[in-house]
Amino acid sequence: MGWSQHLFGVLRRALSKEVKEQVGTDRFGNKYYYIPEYKNWRGQTIREKRIVEAANKREIDYEVGDIPTEWEAWIRKTRKTPPSMEEIMKNEIYREEIQMKSQDFYEKEKLLQEESNKELPPPVQTQIKGHASAPYFGKDEPSVTPTSTGKTFQPGSWMPQDDKRHSQ
Numbered sequence: 001m002g003w004s005q006h007l008f009g010v011l012r013r014a015l016s017k018e019v020k021e022q023v024g025t026d027r028f029g030n031k032y033y034y035i036p037e038y039k040n041w042r043g044q045t046i047r048e049k050r051i052v053e054a055a056n057k058r059e060i061d062y063e064v065g066d067i068p069t070e071w072e073a074w075i076r077k078t079r080k081t082p083p084s085m086e087e088i089m090k091n092e093i094y095r096e097e098i099q100m101k102s103q104d105f106y107e108k109e110k111l112l113q114e115e116s117n118k119e120l121p122p123p124v125q126t127q128i129k130g131h132a133s134a135p136y137f138g139k140d141e142p143s144v145t146p147t148s149t150g151k152t153f154q155p156g157s158w159m160p161q162d163d164k165r166h167s168q
Contacts, residue, residue, distance in 0.1 A: 018046075023082045026068050029055030032075070032082060050075050 020033045035049040052067060052075055067075070070083035070091060 020051075024071070024085075026071055026088070028066055028068075030067060030071070032071055034082075050077065 018035055018038065020035055022031055023034045024032045026032070031053040033051050033053065035051070037048045038046055040046055052071070054066070056066070068083075068088055070079075070088050073079045074082050
C-alpha cells in the first residue's frame with residue numbers, strides 16, 4: 001500500500017470516529033476487530049462491523065480454512081460473542097476425533113467390501129432381446145413374412161415384394 005493510500009486511510013478513520021477494538025487472534029496470526037455502531041461526521045448511523053486482518057496480506061495467498069470456523073461464524077454474525085481459545089481447542093480436538101473415526105469406518109467398509117466380493121460368484125450374463133412391450137419379446141427376431149393373419153396379426157419387418165406385375 002502506498003504512502004498516499006495509508007495517509008488517506010488514517011485521515012478517514014480520524015474523521016469517522018471509527019474505533020477499532022481488537023477482540024482476538026487465531027493460531028494462524030489473523031487479528032479480529034469489532035467496530036461498534038457510531039454516527040459519522042454527517043450524522044449518519046453506521047452499523048457495527050466485524051473485520052479480520054489477515055496474516056497473509058495478499059489476497060491470492062488466502063485459502064479456505066485459513067480462518068477457523070468459530071471466527072468465521074463470528075465475522076458473519078451467526079454468533080454474538082467472539083470464540084474463546086478454549087472453545088476453539090475443544091472443537092479442534094472434536095474434529096480430529098471425528099476424522100479418525102471416519103477413517104476407521106472407511107477402512108472397515110473397504111475390508112467388508114473386499115470380503116463380500118470374494119464370496120459372491122460372478123454375475124450371470126443374460127442376453128436380453130428387446131423390451132417386454134415389444135410384440136416379439138422372448139421370440140425370434142421378426143421374420144420377413146407376416147407370422148399370422150386376422151386378430152393376432154403381428155407386423156414383422158415384412159415388406160411387399162417388388163414385382164413388375166404391380167408396377168404395370
